[in-house]
Amino acid sequence: DIQMTQSPSALSASVGDRITITCRASQDISNSLAWFRQKPGKAPESLIYGASSLQSGVPSRFSGSGSGTDFTLTINSLQPEDFASYYCQHYYVYPFTFGQGTKVEI
Amino acid sequence: QVQLVQSGAEAKKPGDSLKVSCKAAGYSFTDYMIEWVRQAPGQRLEWMGRINAGNGDTTYSQKFQGRVTMTRDTSATTAYLELSSLRSEETAIFYCARGIWGGPPDYWGQGTLVTVSS
Numbered sequence: 001d002i003q004m005t006q007s008p009s010a011l012s013a014s015v016g017d018r019i020t021i022t023c024r025a026s027q028d029i030s031n032s033l034a035w036f037r038q039k040p041g042k043a044p045e046s047l048i049y050g051a052s053s054l055q056s057g058v059p060s061r062f063s064g065s066g067s068g069t070d071f072t073l074t075i076n077s078l079q080p081e082d083f084a085s086y087y088c089q090h091y092y093v094y095p096f097t098f099g100q101g102t103k104v105e106i
Numbered sequence: 107q108v109q110l111v112q113s114g115a116e117a118k119k120p121g122d123s124l125k126v127s128c129k130a131a132g133y134s135f136t137d138y139m140i141e142w143v144r145q146a147p148g149q150r151l152e153w154m155g156r157i158n159a160g161n162g163d164t165t166y167s168q169k170f171q172g173r174v175t176m177t178r179d180t181s182a183t184t185a186y187l188e189l190s191s192l193r194s195e196e197t198a199i200f201y202c203a204r205g206i207w208g209g210p211p212d213y214w215g216q217g218t219l220v221t222v223s224s
Contacts, residue, residue, distance in 0.1 A: 034210035036151075043201055043214040044143075044151065055212055087151055091210045095167040096141075098151040 002026050002090055006099035013104060017078045021102045023071045023088035031067045032092040038101075039084045047086075048073065078104070108132040110202055110215035118222045123190040126218045128202035130183045136160040139205035140185040142176060145217075146198040156205055157185060192222045 003026035013019050023033065031051040036044040046055045048064040051071055061076045075082055083106050088099040113127040128140060142154040155166035157176040164176050175188040185202060200218045203211030 038151075043217050044203075045214065046210065046212045049210050049212070089151070089153070089210060091208070094165055095155075095169070096153040096210070098153065100150045 001095055002029060002092065002097055004088055004090060004097050004099040006086075006088060006102050008102060009100065010103040010105060012106070013078055014106065015078055015080060018074065018076050019078060019104065021073045021086055021088075021104075023066075023073070023099050025069045025071075025090055025092075028068050029090045029092035032090055033064075033066065033071050034089045034091065035062075035064055035073045036087045036089065037082070037084050038087065039081070044087065075104075108204065108213045110204060110213055112200075112202060112215040112218045115219040116221070118192050118220060119224055120192060120194050120222060122192050122222070123188060124192060124200075124220050126187045126200050126202075126220070128185045128187070128215050130159075130185070130204070133204070135178075135183040136180055139207065140176070140178065141203045141205045141211050142187045143201045143203060143211075144198045145201065146196070149198075151201075154187070154200075158207075159185065192220075194222050194224065196220075197222045 005024045007022050033051045035048040038044045052064045063074045065072050085101045085103045087101050109131045111129045136159050139156045141156040144152045157164045159178050173190045178185040202215040204213045205211045
């Protein structure tokens with residue numbers, strides 16, 4: 001199975017900050033990478049697919065980049081609803097595995 | 107709008123089986139996949155498998171092979187997840203999500219909490 005490793009596991013930030021989360025795959029996954037936000041006690045929400053394409057309705061403060069094994073999620077101007085956990089997932093081959101998550105705290 | 111509405115919370119005993127439903131609305135059910143993802147308390151998301159809602163083809167994570175069955179009822183636009191031989195450490199929230207061939211999920215259900223305890 002392809003292992004997905006995120007860093008950091010947690011970070012502290014303030015409203016208005018710019019943050020970056022990284023995700024590394026254990027082998028080349030091309031651009032088959034998605035990002036999700038999960039607010040406490042809620043279902044995940046889809047943010048990005050294809051490493052850099054925003055899902056419909058996702059605010060433009062979210063952006064993604066990378067290909068191969070190294071990927072990043074950047075959030076410009078953090079909003080109160082962005083204090084949540086973030087997960088990357090590859091969909092290159094089965095099984096589709098997730099990273100361990102990054103918790104963004106105030 | 108796209109909606110996935112899952113069945114309610116359940117309590118199970120070790121050795122029991124679970125069956126969770128996922129009712130889809132707001133799109134053409136048979137044009138998409140339904141994915142199933144599990145999340146144990148405080149743990150990462152875990153992909154269990156997917157079903158092609160159009161032709162019923164399934165792909166399961168090897169971790170659950172032999173214990174998991176994913177089905178769908180196209181007339182009811184509903185997908186189902188069955189997992190047998192539950193263990194106490196398998197208390198988790200089960201999510202369904204809409205997916206596409208060659209892509210990740212885009213819309214998610216609200217989740218179904220399954221508590222496994224003797």
